[in-house]
Amino acid sequence: MIPVDNIIRTVCVLQKRFNYLRGIMDLSGMRTNYNDTHTILLEKDLEFKEPLALFDKWFKIIKNDPRTVEPNAMCLSTATKDGIPSGRNILLKGYSKDGFIFFTHYTSRKGHELEENPHAALTFYWEHYSRSVRIEGTVEKLPFSHADAYFNKRPYQSQIGAVCSDQSKPVEGRHILENKRVELMSQYGEGQVPRPPLWGGYSLKPNAIEFWQGQTDRIHDRIKFRRPKTNEPDGVLTHQADDGWIYERLNP
Numbered sequence: 001m002i003p004v005d006n007i008i009r010t011v012c013v014l015q016k017r018f019n020y021l022r023g024i025m026d027l028s029g030m031r032t033n034y035n036d037t038h039t040i041l042l043e044k045d046l047e048f049k050e051p052l053a054l055f056d057k058w059f060k061i062i063k064n065d066p067r068t069v070e071p072n073a074m075c076l077s078t079a080t081k082d083g084i085p086s087g088r089n090i091l092l093k094g095y096s097k098d099g100f101i102f103f104t105h106y107t108s109r110k111g112h113e114l115e116e117n118p119h120a121a122l123t124f125y126w127e128h129y130s131r132s133v134r135i136e137g138t139v140e141k142l143p144f145s146h147a148d149a150y151f152n153k154r155p156y157q158s159q160i161g162a163v164c165s166d167q168s169k170p171v172e173g174r175h176i177l178e179n180k181r182v183e184l185m186s187q188y189g190e191g192q193v194p195r196p197p198l199w200g201g202y203s204l205k206p207n208a209i210e211f212w213q214g215q216t217d218r219i220h221d222r223i224k225f226r227r228p229k230t231n232e233p234d235g236v237l238t239h240q241a242d243d244g245w246i247y248e249r250l251n252p
Contacts, residue, residue: 050242076090088110121134121135131211131212133209137204144195144200224248
């Protein structure tokens with residue numbers, strides 16, 4: 001009788017060959033260890049029962065770690081009015097209880113989608129800590145005074161780049177952008193670059209914030225704060241938090 005282990009190995013080899021012939025890149029063996037059970041995220045250990053305060057604590061830990069290149073990098077997910085999604089990595093430029101702030105061209109793809117569908121989501125992932133934060137909410141435009149204040153703080157090259165780009169629109173080649181950059185630099189010196197008229201800021205006001213901590217056994221920790229529905233919290237699945245929030249643990 002052929003040992004079961006030999007049969008399993010043979011099947012695996014044949015499956016890999018089959019996938020190779022079909023042109024499939026097999027990534028099933030890629031796996032990273034996260035945390036162990038000594039670093040689980042328990043509700044009783046939450047220092048804050050208010051999500052903005054907890055986000056601030058996590059963010060400052062990441063920001064102060066020299067291994068982190070851009071702690072404020074996040075994926076902004078938007079969708080059209082018909083529900084067709086898109087995502088892109090951008091930079092967070094501020095946060096408070098009033099919302100999470102970012103800047104872009106109103107005429108870009110994300111600008112158009114936010115105009116017709118103000119619901120959006122932000123996702124942070126900090127690999128050195130196996131932590132992620134997901135934020136869902138509605139987006140509002142900030143006054144242009146906010147855009148002016150931030151734009152004037154940007155480096156000269158970044159200001160030129162913003163004026164140079166008709167963001168998300170097709171362009172014949174990079175040489176078009178390069179020629180425009182040279183033209184703009186000859187036209188505007190440092191401190192003279194005007195903010196593009198349709199370049200501004202947004203604030204995403206959260207209605208749900210989820211804190212994720214990866215575990216090697218894949219029983220990941222997920223603690224979600226959200227606004228309560230009728231008859232919540234129930235003290236079993238949902239629990240009272242601070243400042244009008246409730247929290248719950250989600251299955252991984």
